[in-house]
């Protein structure tokens with residue numbers, strides 16, 4: 001023997017209100033949607049049939065109910081039983097059960113959302129050639145069908161008897177606001193208490209000049225540019241507004257999405273590729289699907305294809321700008337370079353665009369990488385801003401052109417340049433290579449410095465640093481602390497070993513190299529007058545203090561991390577020098 005499921009309507013309404021819909025506000029959307037669909041259905045058979053929807057709010061009706069009237073197709077008594085009173089049954093599917101493309105609704109649950117704000121829903125409806133039917137549904141699951149006076153016109157009136165605690169949701173002001181939010185782009189005129197809330201022209205049909213005004217009114221900014229977008233296979237048309245200010249790449253870009261001209265979401269995600277965070281879109285699509293709550297786009301292969309095509313269109317806009325208005329492209333890049341750089345990591349065209357147009361900081365002035373290559377052939381670069389700041393002037397003085405690739409994605413972009421042209425040479429600057437370009441001293445001077453170097457090296461030994469004296473420009477720079485990449489790695493390795501347990505420390509030890517091969521260098525500049533005086537100091541104690549101070553200053557200048565031993569040294573050398581400098585202090589060796 002077979003039985004039918006029993007449905008507890010209260011449970012279903014609870015499910016809808018707490019788990020499906022974000023807020024009771026959606027009741028306005030669902031009622032508007034049903035009214036518009038009914039008009040669409042009627043116009044299939046009678047294209048000239050009247051098409052209007054009007055809402056009366058409780059303040060305007062004699063019994064304090066909210067009424068939604070439409071001139072749609074109406075329902076017969078049989079349809080009322082089948083469609084209104086059966087949850088999950090929709091008149092908007094074809095014989096095979098597929099949702100029909102011309103309608104907004106598809107799930108057969110929308111009307112239930114009225115129970116979020118009403119205890120009782122009344123439907124008075126007349127289908128062409130059939131008597132008027134009166135249906136009343138209660139939130140406890142009962143419903144009644146009756147006959148009554150004939151409606152003058154074909155169509156439907158849905159009446160909501162407000163639930164006491166939901167009266168706010170039905171107040172005139174709120175209803176106008178919600179009807180406008182959801183329905184202002186609908187192709188059918190909608191009035192609330194006599195006021196027309198639908199717009200004459202939707203944004204995707206506005207002229208360029210009007211679009212700038214629209215963006216200002218809707219989003220509160222004057223866009224950098226407006227881009228028309230289109231994906232015919234999804235019945236999608238719309239506009240992308242380029243933000244005039246940088247957007248946070250981590251913040252999800254939300255777009256105003258309409259499906260068949262009904263608002264789906266003001267902050268819909270997933271419409272554009274993630275990198276396209278520099279635009280806000282307003283689009284309408286007839287073929288994209290909503291989730292059941294109608295608050296987000298359903299993720300399917302069509303949405304994926306839309307994302308790809310919209311991404312192509314935005315990329316195309318940038319490339320056209322590069323060709324026709326390079327100045328404007330540079331302005332755009334100065335605002336949105338992070339987005340474009342992200343794109344350049346995956347896309348050769350974008351890489352080319354960054355290469356040609358994005359002015360990078362270099363120690364020879366700002367210029368795009370392409371120009372840098374034309375002038376200096378090899379793209380030599382620093383990977384941190386600190387390293388660049390420390391070495392830029394010294395490198396320039398040795399005629400070594402260096403790019404500051406210390407900002408996000410720049411090293412990866414530079415490393416990808418050979419994909420554009422295999423001839424391109426890129427080279428990450430190893431600071432210790434710089435020292436090989438410095439001049440060595442003549443043998444006599446070198447010999448004379450031996451005693452000084454012996455004392456200085458003893459002071460540097462506990463710090464694991466090698467001291468050398470070279471001559472280099474600019475003469476104003478007394479000392480440089482140079483760490484090659486390998487020793488930076490080794491230092492990090494040692495620091496990690498100190499904090500991990502024994503097993504890991506053992507594993508990491510396998511990577512450790514002999515210390516001497518990779519010691520950082522403190523390079524003193526013999527062209528600097530102060531350094532020359534320091535090398536000539538008679539007192540070993542003073543030499544030690546001076547060398548320690550130069551070491552500390554070089555560390556600070558290069559923004560190198562200070563270990564506890566370095567901080568202690570800085571402190572000691574500063575106080576030591578102070579003692580030497582302040583008259584009346586204890587003489588050397590008596591402390």
Ligand SMILES: Nc1ncnc2c1ncn2[C@@H]1O[C@H](COP(=O)(O)OP(=O)(O)OP(=O)(O)O)[C@@H](O)[C@H]1O
Nearest residue numbers: 034038083090091092105106107108109110111156
């Ligand atoms: N104003 C109306 N005029 C004519 N028929 C209506 C009206 N409102 C509802 N109906 C009928 O009742 C059915 C159920 O409506 P309901 O809003 O619950 O679901 P739906 O619109 O089909 O789908 P969805 O859940 O996606 O909104 C509709 O398919 C339609 O046939």
